[in-house]
Amino acid sequence: MFDLNGKNVVYVGGFSGIGYQVCHLLMKKNISHLIVMGRMENVEMMQKLQAENSSVEVVFIHMNLMDRANIEQAVKQVMGVIKHIDVLINGAGVLADKDMETTMGVNLMGMMNMVWLCLPYMDKMQMGQGGIVMNIASVYGLEPAPAFPVYAAAKHGVIGFTRSMADQHHYQHTGVAFFVVCPGLTTSEMMVNLREKSMMGQQSYAGELVKAMGHAKHQSPEDCAMNIVNAMEIMKNGAVYLCNMGQLKEVMPTNYWHL
Template sequence: MAYDPTNKVVVVTGAARGIGYEIADQFLQNGAKTLIILDILEDIGLKAVKTLSDKYGEGKAVFLKCDVTKDLEKVSEEIFQKYQVDVLVNNAGVLNEASFRQTIEINCTAVVEWSMKFWEYMRMDKGGRGGTIYNVASLYGFQYNPWTVFYKASKYAVIGFTRSLGHPYNYDKTGVRAITICPGFTDTAILTGNTWDWHKEGFENVMENEVILQTPETIGKAVVDIFTFAETGTVWVKENNEPIKLAPLCT
C-alpha cells in the first residue's frame, strides 16, 4: 500500500484538545480529505472543528460527540455510512489512579474494541481497502518505576495488543497496519489527573526535575511524519523534545 496522508479520511478519538487535536491538525495540514473528531467534550469539540474548518476549509473537519466506552456501535455506524475511513487514531485516555476500572475501560478496553471494529471494516480480505490504526500508549507503557500503577497497566496492555494485532502475519492477510505511539511527558490536561496521595510528591518531582515537557504540537507532527514509512507492529517513542524513534522493545 502507498502510505500518504493526502485524501485520507481520518478518525481521531479524544481530539477536541491536546495531542488528539494536534494529530488532527497535522493530518489536515498534510492533505487529509476529512478529519472526524470524536470526543465527549462537545463545546470544545465544536470549537476545534470551527478552528480547523477556518484554517483548512469548510467541511474538512467534522465533530461527533462520543463516549468511547459506550458509543462504539452508534458512532461507527454513522461514520461508515458517510465515509470511507482510511485511518483510525485511538487517542482518548485518562489518568485516574482513584479508579482502576475507569482507567482500563477508557485506556484499554475502548482501544481494543474500537481497533477491532475498524480493523474488521478495513480488512482487504473482507472487502475493505486496508488502512492504518494508530494506538496512543505512553512511555510509561514500558518504563519501570513506582508511579501511576493503573495507568501503566492500561498502557502496557495497549502496546502488547497493538504489536500483536499489527504483526506482519496479520497484516499480510488483512492489509491493515497497526502502530503504537508512546509520548513522554506532554503538556496536556491528562497531567492534572489524580495519583495516589503518597505518590504525589514523587511524581511531581519527576515532572519538575527529570523530564523535558513537550508540547502537543510536537507529538501531532511526529505521528504524521512517520505515517509514510512506519512498519506495521512497530512502537514509536517521542520524549524530551527529541526526534521520534523506534522503542527499544524485544522482538
C-alpha cells in the same frame, strides 16, 4: 511511505493538547475526511479546523469509550459519512488511577473496542482497502510508573495489543498496519493535579514520585504531534516509537519466545 492525500481519517480523542495539534497537521495533508470522535464536542475547535482547509470534510461524532454499544452506534454514524476507513488514530487517554475502571476502560478497553468495530471497514478482505491503525500509548507503556501503576498497566496493554495485531499473519491478509507511539511527558491538561489523580499520592512516601513527574521537563504538544504524523507517514507495521523532546525513535522490544 504512506500518502495521506485523499484519505479518510478517524481520530479518537479530545481537543486539548496533542489531539488538536495532530488534527491541525492532518488538515494540511489534503486528506478527504477528518472525523473526530469523542465524549464532548468543542464547536470552536471544530470550526477552527474546518477553516484551515475547506476541501476537507470535518465531522464530530459523539462517543463514550466506556460503552461498547455506544461505540458501535458511533461507528455506524461514521460509516454513514464515509464508505471505508484509511486511518484510525486512537488518541484518547485518561490519567486517573483512583478510578481504575475508567483508566483501564478508556486507555485500553475502549481502544480495543474501537479497533474491533472499525476493522471490517479497513480490512481489504472485508469492506476496506487496507490502511493504518495508530495507537497512542505513553512512555509509561514502556517502563514502570511507580506513581501511576494502573495507567502504566493500561498503556503496557496498548503496546501488547498493537504488536500482536501487527503480526505478519494479520497484515498480509488485512492490509492494515498497526503501530504505536509512546509520548514522553507532554504539557497538557492530563498533567494537572497529579497528586489527586494518583492512587499512590496519598501515601506520604509516594509524594516525591508524583512531585518528580510534575517538575520533569515536558515536551510541547506541537512537537509531539509533528512526530506522531511523521510516524504515520513512515507506516512501519509493528513499530513501537518513543516520541520525546522533538525526537521520534524506534524502540526494539525483545521477543523471548516464539511459536
